[in-house]
Amino acid sequence: MTLRLHDTAAREVRDFVPLHSGRVTIYLCGATVQGIPHIGHVRSGIAFDVLRRWLIHKGHDVWFVRNVTDIDDKILTKAADAGRPWWEWANTHERAFDDAYRALGVLPPSAEPRATGFITQMVEYMERLIDRGHAYAADGNVYYDVRSLPDYGALSGHRLDDVHQGESAGTGKRDPRDFTLWKAAKTGEPSWPTPWGPGRPGWHLECAAMATELLGAEFDIHCGGMDLVFPHHENEIAEAHGAGDPFARYWLHNGWVTMGGEKMSKSLGNVVSIPAMLERVRAVELRYYLGSAHYRSMLEYSDGALLEAAAAYRRIESFVERVVARYGDVAVGEVAEGFAAALDDDLGVPAALAEIHNTVRVGNAALDEGQAELARNAAASVRAMTGILGVDPLDPHWASQSDDSAAMAALDVLVRAELERRSSARADKDWAAADAARDRLAAAGVEVTDTADGPQWNVKGAR
Numbered sequence: 358m359t360l361r362l363h364d365t366a367a368r369e370v371r372d373f374v375p376l377h378s379g380r381v382t383i384y385l386c387g388a389t390v391q392g393i394p395h396i397g398h399v400r401s402g403i404a405f406d407v408l409r410r411w412l413i414h415k416g417h418d419v420w421f422v423r424n425v426t427d428i429d430d431k432i433l434t435k436a437a438d439a440g441r442p443w444w445e446w447a448n449t450h451e452r453a454f455d456d457a458y459r460a461l462g463v464l465p466p467s468a469e470p471r472a473t474g475f476i477t478q479m480v481e482y483m484e485r486l487i488d489r490g491h492a493y494a495a496d497g498n499v500y501y502d503v504r505s506l507p508d509y510g511a512l513s514g515h516r517l518d519d520v521h522q523g524e525s526a527g528t529g530k531r532d533p534r535d536f537t538l539w540k541a542a543k544t545g546e547p548s549w550p551t552p553w554g555p556g557r558p559g560w561h562l563e564c565a566a567m568a569t570e571l572l573g574a575e576f577d578i579h580c581g582g583m584d585l586v587f588p589h590h591e592n593e594i595a596e597a598h599g600a601g602d603p604f605a606r607y608w609l610h611n612g613w614v615t616m617g618g619e620k621m622s623k624s625l626g627n628v629v630s631i632p633a634m635l636e637r638v639r640a641v642e643l644r645y646y647l648g649s650a651h652y653r654s655m656l657e658y659s660d661g662a663l664l665e666a667a668a669a670y671r672r673i674e675s676f677v678e679r680v681v682a683r684y685g686d687v688a689v690g691e692v693a694e695g696f697a698a699a700l701d702d703d704l705g706v707p708a709a710l711a712e713i714h715n716t717v718r719v720g721n722a723a724l725d726e727g728q729a730e731l732a733r734n735a736a737a738s739v740r741a742m743t744g745i746l747g748v749d750p751l752d753p754h755w756a757s758q759s760d761d762s763a764a765m766a767a768l769d770v771l772v773r774a775e776l777e778r779r780s781s782a783r784a785d786k787d788w789a790a791a792d793a794a795r796d797r798l799a800a801a802g803v804e805v806t807d808t809a810d811g812p813q814w815n816v817k818g819a820r
């Protein structure tokens with residue numbers, strides 16, 4: 358089946374056809390490493406990790422580039438406020454993002470270019486733009502002349518009259534709507550030499566130069582958060598088209614993590630950091646939660662929604678673990694047809710999750726009825742589907758972070774035996790024996806919840 362994706366530029370969902378058959382090239386705008394990541398910052402990493410895994414599953418070789426913006430006003434200001442060198446500040450927070458991505462099982466990118474490593478390419482890029490009449494130097498700054506490009510604004514739908522770049526007025530700008538490619542050096546700030554004097558790059562130039570250098574003048578998918586449509590991606594397109602490059606063929610944008618209906622952001626103060634979240638739920642549960650909404654929807658954070666998602670994930674996990682405990686190891690099987698159809702439809706994760714939960718229900722019933730083949734097939738399919746969402750319970754990545762799964766599987770057998778004693782005692786109206794079974798479980802710290810899928814258990818205080 359053909360994968361269909363919502364292309365912001367086309368304003369519609371359209372068939373995805375890669376530029377080169379069998380290979381897909383993707384550029385995702387990565388972090389500006391100025392602080393500790395909050396859960397909003399990693400949403401794009403998770404959403405497009407699912408895209409990547411799905412494309413790999415469909416047989417493509419995926420080249421996935423996610424950059425690091427390691428030079429930026431905010432980095433310089435925050436480092437200066439903290440009395441630290443800017444490069445140390447950037448590196449420290451790059452590691453914090455790395456830790457978060459790794460903890461959440463986001464596949465490492467094929468390349469992770471840092472802006473400061475591509476200055477030569479940025480200078481060459483500006484030379485091309487100046488030669489072609491789309492950029493000009495003034496007082497050591499280099500600006501992009503937005504009026505020089507007839508289709509400026511096409512991605513975001515901004516009319517030229519309404520353009521506000523949201524950047525401070527630079528000296529020598531011919532038109533306030535022009536945007537900055539390169540900033541002249543200021544005393545005490547890092548700078549690199551150029552034909553127009555020393556300075557440092559602007560964000561929009563960084564991404565266009567890195568994407569072009571690593572993925573070519575034309576590549577498949579450019580993605581990022583929805584707040585990047587304007588000005589960041591609009592300006593990247595302007596640069597590429599000005600330079601004569603076709604650039605990205607599809608533009609994908611993810612919605613925000615919100616809290617109280619507003620974008621989670623440090624400036625609003627409504628943030629929950631990844632380390633703080635990982636004190637509350639396991640990393641795999643947080644990943645499940647952050648990846649559970651459709652990538653284009655807003656994901657409104659609440660404690661209740663997080664815990665509900667964690668419980669939903671544990672239902673999937675405990676089914677797979679029960680199968681392993683009873684029948685031994687489970688291989689990765691086939692994805693359900695409905696799951697494939699859901700992901701092919703613009704990465705419809707909510708419908709894909711419904712397929713997973715449905716398979717778990719069928720599998721649990723098969724387990725209860727001792728239908729080994731059916732139960733094992735269901736577990737194998739659940740492994741395949743959860744693997745594409747990055748949350749396969751048996752993926753070794755999670756094993757080091759979760760309870761010892763062999764011990765948990767053994768415990769599951771014992772707890773199930775105790776639960777069976779409790780339920781047959783109830784059926785015999787032997788209340789004393791039923792209470793004794795319940796008390797033994799409680800004394801061992803095992804909490805039992807009766808659900809539509811039968812009793813579920815967990816160890817009190819364990820995550």
Ligand SMILES: Nc1ncnc2c1ncn2[C@@H]1O[C@H](COP(=O)(O)OP(=O)(O)OP(=O)(O)O)[C@@H](O)[C@H]1O
Pocket residue numbers: 386387388389396397398399400401581582583584585612613614615620621622623624625
């Ligand atoms: N709440 C969020 N949900 C989804 N993506 C987000 C969220 N906040 C930031 N991002 C993404 O993270 C990247 C960095 O964003 P940005 O620097 O604006 O973070 P921020 O925390 O909002 O910053 P600030 O605290 O300065 O407002 C961008 O790609 C943006 O799309």
Ligand SMILES: [Zn+2]
Pocket residue numbers: 385386387564589
């Ligand atoms: Zn970018």
